[in-house]
Amino acid sequence: MTEITLRRPDDWHLHLRDGAMLQAVTPETARHFGRAIIMPNLVPPVVTGADAAAYRSRIMAAVPEGSGFTPLMTLYLTEQTDPADVVKAKQDGLITALKLYPAGATTNSASGVRDFDKVRPVLEAMAEHGIPLCVHGEVVDGDVDIFDREAVFIDRVLDPIRRATPGLKVVMEHITTKDGVDYARAGGDTLGATITTHHLVINRNHILVGGIKPHYYCLPVAKRETHRAALVEAATSGDPSFFLGTDSAPHTDPNKESACGCAGCFTAPNTMSILAEVFEKAGALDKLEGFTSLNGPAFYGLPANEDHITLTKGEPVSYPAKIDTGDGPLTVFEPGFPLHWHVTEA
Ligand SMILES: NC(=O)N[C@@H](CC(=O)O)C(=O)O
Numbered sequence: 381m382t383e384i385t386l387r388r389p390d391d392w393h394l395h396l397r398d399g400a401m402l403q404a405v406t407p408e409t410a411r412h413f414g415r416a417i418i419m420p421n422l423v424p425p426v427v428t429g430a431d432a433a434a435y436r437s438r439i440m441a442a443v444p445e446g447s448g449f450t451p452l453m454t455l456y457l458t459e460q461t462d463p464a465d466v467v468k469a470k471q472d473g474l475i476t477a478l479k480l481y482p483a484g485a486t487t488n489s490a491s492g493v494r495d496f497d498k499v500r501p502v503l504e505a506m507a508e509h510g511i512p513l514c515v516h517g518e519v520v521d522g523d524v525d526i527f528d529r530e531a532v533f534i535d536r537v538l539d540p541i542r543r544a545t546p547g548l549k550v551v552m553e554h555i556t557t558k559d560g561v562d563y564a565r566a567g568g569d570t571l572g573a574t575i576t577t578h579h580l581v582i583n584r585n586h587i588l589v590g591g592i593k594p595h596y597y598c599l600p601v602a603k604r605e606t607h608r609a610a611l612v613e614a615a616t617s618g619d620p621s622f623f624l625g626t627d628s629a630p631h632t633d634p635n636k637e638s639a640c641g642c643a644g645c646f647t648a649p650n651t652m653s654i655l656a657e658v659f660e661k662a663g664a665l666d667k668l669e670g671f672t673s674l675n676g677p678a679f680y681g682l683p684a685n686e687d688h689i690t691l692t693k694g695e696p697v698s699y700p701a702k703i704d705t706g707d708g709p710l711t712v713f714e715p716g717f718p719l720h721w722h723v724t725e726a
Pocket residue numbers: 395421486487488516597598599600627629630643644645
């Protein structure tokens with residue numbers, strides 16, 4: 381096969397940031413994607429319906445003219461979140477989901493949840509009104525090894541929350557382990573999982589062997605190869621529980637290439653090329669559309685995009701190694717293999 385046409389894809393987990401970075405990265409996603417779930421971990425975070433409305437306007441101002449890109453807004457769940465504000469924001473069409481960050485788990489998560497009992501009324505209101513909860517699924521306990529934090533979160537936090545709040549729709553964001561795959565697969569209609577582009581490509585050796593590679597450092601951190609293989613198997617299986625959330629998470633080079641570098645991989649520009657390569661290698665190009673364009677909308681109860689994009693296979697394509705932003709240079713994720721597929725019509 382040398383050409384493939386898909387319903388226009390959506391990105392169910394995306395960081396656009398704010399200010400100069402927002403201006404630089406929004407066109408990179410708007411070029412190929414129809415919609416994206418916009419993460420609320422700004423400083424300060426997007427916590428109220430009014431915050432989401434204001435952020436949405438700033439994003440729309442950065443969307444290139446003629447693009448049909450639609451940001452789907454989320455609120456950052458805190459111990460102070462007011463259930464009534466959440467329900468009103470949903471009813472006003474301002475938000476699509478809420479985001480749960482365990483306090484301290486990842487970039488800008490200081491306002492996240494420490495005591496899960498405190499957010500129970502919000503979770504109950506969300507279950508009642510069909511508002512999905514997107515979850516960064518890692519415990520933060522100092523005694524839990526960073527490579528085990530996802531699996532422990534499922535047992536200690538996620539499973540109890542789901543049992544206590546029947547009907548709550550949950551998305552396990554950016555799963556990185558076979559444990560995550562198995563739990564998502566067994567979870568029925570109210571449980572979905574996003575998988576990033578980079579976790580389909582790298583394992584922990586890519587970060588650490590032959591010198592430390594800060595541009596491969598993200599959270600949850602990439603795990604050993606057996607886990608990467610389980611993610612590829614899940615993404616390419618056609619199981620509607622799994623859909624694309626790139627977690628494209630831009631940080632400038634000085635912030636990545638530092639003694640204490642930020643977590644996040646910037647994959648917006650080349651994600652579709654990388655995914656086509658990964659799915660082709662797995663003999664599953666026919667499953668790409670489900671993963672990028674159909675399973676996500678079905679989980680969120682939204683229609684798939686009406687329009688299409690076409691990818692064509694040819695000589696290796698190159699992407700800029702970096703893009704310039706008003707905040708400084710930003711490195712584009714380098715998959716480490718040639719990319720033969722590129723988007724020829726979008
Ligand atoms: N994934 C990351 O490594 N970083 C994200 C936060 C997140 O999604 O956990 C970021 O905001 O930079």
